Amino acid sequence: MNVAVLISGGVDSAVVVHRLKEAGHDLHLFYIRIGMEGTDIHGGDCAAEEDIEMCTYIARKYGVPFDVVSLHNEYWDHVMEYALQTIRKGLTPNPDMMCNKMIKFGFFEERWGHEFDRTATGHYATTDTIGDTVYLATAADAVKDQTDFLAQITYSQLRHLMFPIGEMPKALVRETAVKVKMPNASRKDSQGICFLGKINYNDFIKRHLGTRKGPIIELETGRKIGEHNGFWFHTIGQRKGLGLSGGPWYVVKKNVHDNVVYVSQGYGTEQQYGRTLHLGEMHFISGDPWPGECVSKRITFKNRHMPEFIPAVITRLDTPGEYLVESASPIQGIAPGQFGVIYDENSHLCYGSGVITGQNVIL
Ligand SMILES: Nc1ncnc2c1ncn2[C@@H]1O[C@H](COP(=O)(O)OP(=O)(O)OP(=O)(O)O)[C@@H](O)[C@H]1O
Missing domain, CATH: 2.40.30.10 (Translation factors)
Incomplete structure (x- = not known):
């Protein structure tokens, strides 16, 4: 089969390349560049350059073509905008999920992936066919399972995808990488494409939504116990970063209209x-x-x-x-x-x- 492999520079997609090559497929590797020109939210794009170097090495090692493609504008217009709009409404976004649906399997498939029989990734997920229907199914390694990030993809995206390491525990993926002398065998997990899902994005939110002080109120007593810099920095269930003493305190409710964050102590009541x-x-x-x-x-x-x-x-x-x-x-x-x-x-x-x-x- 002709397979497009989405490769990140991390160990998981590197092992995907190895497995598919061993199985005799013809591969073409792709690194998707998002690159945040001017925003510099994780100290420039050094992480991306390192990842690309790693991908280049892997492509050479296996003698397969490799391209770096850019979906910078698409990421900005779709994933960033979605995240900001959701936060502005007082809701909690899931950029990883949108990134998979819109970028990795959306625009990538439309522009490049569709020319191949399949597109493979290093996600911890599997598929199962029951009758004539293909289902997304969970990974062998339940702790690493990433199906929750894939649960918005379409049926046609799913039909075109392959998850070659989904049946392997992470430990075996690393072992395989060591055995085949993959240069990134002991490298920590890659930055990943969707850095919004991985960084603590307070700085990013501050830049785009600014700050506005408002009260932090104890839900049960109505007592004001502190101040926050804008409801948009806080998520229901959040425990850290509230700057309150005598905790633990949890964010249990938000009033977006009045910019009020409600907290409660412990996790005992039905509100929490x-x-x-x-x-x-x-x-x-x-x-x-x-x-x-x-x-x-x-x-x-x-x-x-x-x-x-x-x-x-x-x-x-x-x-x-x-x-x-x-x-x-x-x-x-x-x-x-x-x-x-x-x-x-x-x-x-x-x-x-x-x-x-x-x-x-x-x-
Ligand atoms: N920048 C990128 N370009 C192309 N594909 C990517 C990129 N980032 C991630 N992927 C693909 O999505 C998969 C899951 O990405 P995720 O960010 O969850 O990384 P991961 O689980 O740490 O995997 P890896 O070890 O391969 O980086 C990767 O295995 C890879 O196939």
């Missing part, structure tokens, strides 16, 4: 811990798993990037695209704007995701 998630704009990657009645179907889910899959039941609501997820155990940090990712009961198939809507952000 919800048991239900309201999801809107539900996206099922491989079609609706419950095309008939959908009442209290057993599932597992994630409400952010985390290793555990939480058991729950899901019910379709009357409004199209809206679902209610009810968990037996309390759910920490339900942040409106984030995605609730839906899996089958055994946490094997990833059905898709919906946007979390909620009462704890007042617009």
Whole structure:
């Protein structure tokens, strides 16, 4: 097969190259450059240059063509804009998810990927075919599983993708890299394309949204216990960076209109811990798993990037695209704007995701 390999300079995609080459495929490697001209949010683009050098070395080692392609404007127009708009509304964005959908598998596929039989990445994910339908499925290494970042991709994107290391535990990926003398075998994980998802983006938000002081109020007592620099710096469930003494304090609610951040201590009350998630704009990657009645179907889910899959039941609501997820155990940090990712009961198939809507952000 002719395979386009998305390579980052990190160990995972390097091992993808090795495995595919061993399996006899014809490869073409691509590094996607995002490059933040003028913004310098992680100390220039040195990290990218190092990553590209690593990719060049790997391409030479395996004797395969390698191109650096730029999706800088597309990243800015789609992922950055989405992130800023979401934050402005008091919601929590998931730039990694948008980056996969719009950039890695969106514009890349449209411009370059479609010329190949498949596009391969080093994501920790797998696929499973049931009948004629292909499903996104979880990785062998549950802790490294990245299906929650992929749960917004389309069916045609999924059909074209390959995840050659999805069946391998991370330790085996590293071992393989050492064995085949990959120069990045012991390198720490790459910067990744979607740095917005990886950095503490306070500086970035400050540059774009500025600061505006407002009160921090204890939810139960209504007592003002501190000041913040703008609700947009705070996320529901957040514990660090509040600058309050006598904690731990958690952000439990925001009033966007009045620029108020509400906090509470400990994780004991129903306000801090919800048991239900309201999801809107539900996206099922491989079609609706419950095309008939959908009442209290057993599932597992994630409400952010985390290793555990939480058991729950899901019910379709009357409004199209809206679902209610009810968990037996309390759910920490339900942040409106984030995605609730839906899996089958055994946490094997990833059905898709919906946007979390909620009462704890007042617009
Ligand atoms: N700048 C980039 N250009 C092309 N592909 C990329 C880039 N960044 C990431 N990818 C692809 O997306 C996959 C997952 O990226 P992620 O940022 O999660 O990195 P990772 O899990 O640390 O993987 P790696 O070790 O390969 O960097 C990578 O394995 C690679 O296939």
